[in-house]
Amino acid sequence: MFGQFMMDLAETCDDLMVISADLGRSSGLDRFKKQHPDKYLSVGISEQNMIGVAAGLAKEGHKVFVTSFAPFLSMRASEQIRMNLGYMELGVNLVALGSGLAMGFLGNSHYGLEDIAIMRTIPNLNIHSPADSLELRSILCDICENDRKPSYIRLTGIAGAPFVYEENYVYELEGVTALRKGSDVLIISTGSIVGQCKIAADMLSIKGLEATIISLHTIKPLSNLLLEYLRKFQNIIIVEEHSKIGGLLGAIAEVMVMQGISKRVLPINLPDAFGPTGSYEFLLDYHGLTGEKISQQIESFL
Amino acid sequence: MTSKQQIIEVEQLALRMRKTALKMAYECGVAAHIGGGLSIIDILATLYGHAISDPGKIDKFILSKGHGVLGLYSALYEVGILTKQQISTFQTDGSYLIAHPIMDEANGIESSNGSLGQGLSMAIGIALSFKKRKLKNQVFVIVGDGECYEGSIWEAAITAAEQSLCNLTVIVDCNGYQNDGSVSNEMTNEKLAGKWAAFGWHVSKCDGHDVVDIIEALKFSTSDKPKAIIAKTIKGFGVSFMENNNDWHHNRLSEKLYNQAIQEIEKNS
Numbered sequence: 147m148f149g150q151f152m153m154d155l156a157e158t159c160d161d162l163m164v165i166s167a168d169l170g171r172s173s174g175l176d177r178f179k180k181q182h183p184d185k186y187l188s189v190g191i192s193e194q195n196m197i198g199v200a201a202g203l204a205k206e207g208h209k210v211f212v213t214s215f216a217p218f219l220s221m222r223a224s225e226q227i228r229m230n231l232g233y234m235e236l237g238v239n240l241v242a243l244g245s246g247l248a249m250g251f252l253g254n255s256h257y258g259l260e261d262i263a264i265m266r267t268i269p270n271l272n273i274h275s276p277a278d279s280l281e282l283r284s285i286l287c288d289i290c291e292n293d294r295k296p297s298y299i300r301l302t303g304i305a306g307a308p309f310v311y312e313e314n315y316v317y318e319l320e321g322v323t324a325l326r327k328g329s330d331v332l333i334i335s336t337g338s339i340v341g342q343c344k345i346a347a348d349m350l351s352i353k354g355l356e357a358t359i360i361s362l363h364t365i366k367p368l369s370n371l372l373l374e375y376l377r378k379f380q381n382i383i384i385v386e387e388h389s390k391i392g393g394l395l396g397a398i399a400e401v402m403v404m405q406g407i408s409k410r411v412l413p414i415n416l417p418d419a420f421g422p423t424g425s426y427e428f429l430l431d432y433h434g435l436t437g438e439k440i441s442q443q444i445e446s447f448l
Numbered sequence: 449m450t451s452k453q454q455i456i457e458v459e460q461l462a463l464r465m466r467k468t469a470l471k472m473a474y475e476c477g478v479a480a481h482i483g484g485g486l487s488i489i490d491i492l493a494t495l496y497g498h499a500i501s502d503p504g505k506i507d508k509f510i511l512s513k514g515h516g517v518l519g520l521y522s523a524l525y526e527v528g529i530l531t532k533q534q535i536s537t538f539q540t541d542g543s544y545l546i547a548h549p550i551m552d553e554a555n556g557i558e559s560s561n562g563s564l565g566q567g568l569s570m571a572i573g574i575a576l577s578f579k580k581r582k583l584k585n586q587v588f589v590i591v592g593d594g595e596c597y598e599g600s601i602w603e604a605a606i607t608a609a610e611q612s613l614c615n616l617t618v619i620v621d622c623n624g625y626q627n628d629g630s631v632s633n634e635m636t637n638e639k640l641a642g643k644w645a646a647f648g649w650h651v652s653k654c655d656g657h658d659v660v661d662i663i664e665a666l667k668f669s670t671s672d673k674p675k676a677i678i679a680k681t682i683k684g685f686g687v688s689f690m691e692n693n694n695d696w697h698h699n700r701l702s703e704k705l706y707n708q709a710i711q712e713i714e715k716n717s
Binding site (some may be wrong): 195200202 | 600
């Protein structure tokens with residue numbers, strides 16, 4: 147889908163540049179490469195260099211998107227991201243593929259377990275985490291049409307995942323979308339795992355528990371609109387396909403502490419550990435991130 | 449053909465820059481990267497006094513060897529981009545003119561550097577943009593010999609060669625030293641010349657303190673390769689007690705030493 151969106155953007159965005167560190171095929175950019183060879187660049191497996199090259203192009207006015215797998219972008223090249231995007235605020239947009247556990251049998255070396263935590267510490271870098279391809283498209287269009295800050299866009303989930311949003315979804319940068327309204331429990335989540343939260347909420351509903359689901363497409367800056375939800379509910383579930391350290395939980399916890407909001411919180415996330423390897427479905431189940439397991443954990447918690 | 453007059457003008461510029469660099473280092477009252485600033489004065493004088501067209505607007509220069517700011521700021525001052533007042537703020541509290549460049553295009557500073565091994569990649573992005581837009585603009589970069597230990601330099605070197613960036617020139621400041629002492633035998637100017645050539649660059653060598661030599665090296669134009677000029681330089685060049693003395697990698701000048709340094713430079717001009 148990302149490749150298709152880039153093809154669409156290339157129609158309207160004349161100075162678009164898409165750069166990959168030898169992961170063009172994995173980014174779905176094969177057709178883009180063929181149709182718009184002047185807008186595509188592969189630098190080979192050199193992520194640190196890729197960020198600098200992207201920055202130079204952005205400096206000269208191009209709209210630049212850069213792709214690689216989440217750990218290679220967020221960690222291999224994090225210092226270059228810090229200097230070029232954070233310090234120099236050059237308009238490069240990082241598209242982190244296969245974050246969370248989506249890389250399946252490729253194993254922990256390829257999983258994005260801690261990328262939100264690391265990227266959050268870089269000033270001037272927006273962090274987006276779309277729940278489905280509809281939301282991704284909105285984010286990409288918004289970046290291209292408006293003069294946005296440099297961004298880290300975390301792609302999670304696998305191809306063929308069901309849409310989280312309806313067709314009439316309207317994206318707002320500072321917005322917070324309630325996918326579902328219910329008064330018993332607040333579920334805040336981000337990325338494709340929101341789809342599992344939807345399944346969990348349906349299961350809870352059968353048991354007479356109604357959940358509000360907030361899907362956050364932007365972790366940084368964290369929308370102020372979230373506060374009213376945090377204040378309203380006594381029981382808050384924070385679900386993410388990310389380490390328990392420093393991700394969505396960290397971002398929300400910081401806000402709650404500073405605002406003096408004290409609630410019962412159940413975090414459902416990945417451990418501070420390197421877990422087993424397996425298919426995406428196996429891993430979600432292992433880590434309690436399937437809709438069924440999420441609903442069980444919430445039920446016990448309430 | 450470069451006239452004798454043009455060469456004299458660049459040498460005079462270098463002389464003024466050397467004195468300005470030392471003045472900035474002394475007047476800030478704290479330690480500065482003097483050795484590595486002095487080793488690139490003649491190269492920068494040749495770039496700003498001769499090779500670069502309308503710096504920042506047409507041609508671009510990136511100081512990938514970020515701690516060489518004493519060279520860069522003195523060049524920008526002498527060509528009238530930075531003012532006397534501005535350079536008097538060097539390394540004072542809250543200043544934007546500090547030990548490493550902070551990007552400020554209006555004042556001729558193309559990028560923020562300091563973390564070594566990163567400037568070349570940005571230069572490549574800029575050179576690529578120029579090429580795409582079919583502009584004749586050039587990009588110049590100074591990297592240090594110690595900086596060539598950074599893997600990211602070689603990642604960039606591959607890309608530049610792959611993209612045939614003949615509008616990109618790197619000058620490697622081979623002063624033979626890093627922070628902790630001299631570079632190894634693997635990283636001498638001869639060895640570095642071989643390495644850049646092996647990575648697909650057109651390589652020329654020069655004496656980094658001979659303006660005629662530098663101009664000659666810069667003149668060569670290629671149609672399909674980026675250019676690396678391996679400049680043999682002396683860390684602390686121009687001041688007897690600093691030359692090849694790595695104590696002056698990052699150090700403070702006393703009034704006595706400052707006066708001695710200025711005297712030497714004026715005497716040898």
